[in-house]
Amino acid sequence: AQSVAQPEDQVNVAEGNPLTVKCTYSVSGNPYLFWYVQYPNRGLQFLLKYITGDNLVKGSYGFEAEFNKSQTSFHLKKPSALVSDSALYFCAVRDRRGGYQKVTFGTGTKLQVIP
């Protein structure tokens, strides 16, 4: 069964410092990987996705993520955190096989950027 692990419930980082939100996955085949962000009292917003090709994916708001097949990881990163980045971040995985494949979301990591 496929799964996603976000090992940190909360990450605290000072404004201006680099941030990393961790995600590891397990899937039978090759993965599609996604990051979404949820601001308070809002739905989820898409940040970026890995389909194939370049392992470094760049997304919205200066975020990027690196696909590492050997470590089955897809960590979200940003070089310089903003207070406005404080939100709940979800990683998601889907098997790349054709037809219907379930998308599995992680449990979320709360990012707190401290001024």
Place this chain on the structure above:
Amino acid sequence: GAGVSQSPSNKVTEKGKDVELRCDPISGHTALYWYRQRLGQGLEFLIYFQGNSAPDKSGLPSDRFSAERTGESVSTLTIQRTQQEDSAVYLCASSLEGSRGTQYFGPGTRLLVL
């Protein structure tokens, strides 16, 4: 363009009553998902629609929960005989490329069962 919309935004009901939640996906999106998010929790998958059919209903927690979709557009999630544990935010998402594609989420319906 217009995103995914959900109504009502908030619903307070009494235990035992039925509720109906509505989702309007982005026009042309054939895939539609319902999720439940309890306070402080992650996303709990409920059901997936491709067009008007639901090939994956595996997340519906009990037979009190049902969903339908008409005209490859609007979807309704119905909860019968609501219980307090049904209190949560119910999120809808739609996708252009079926389950391969990026999901676009609505703002959610916050349900409180008293």
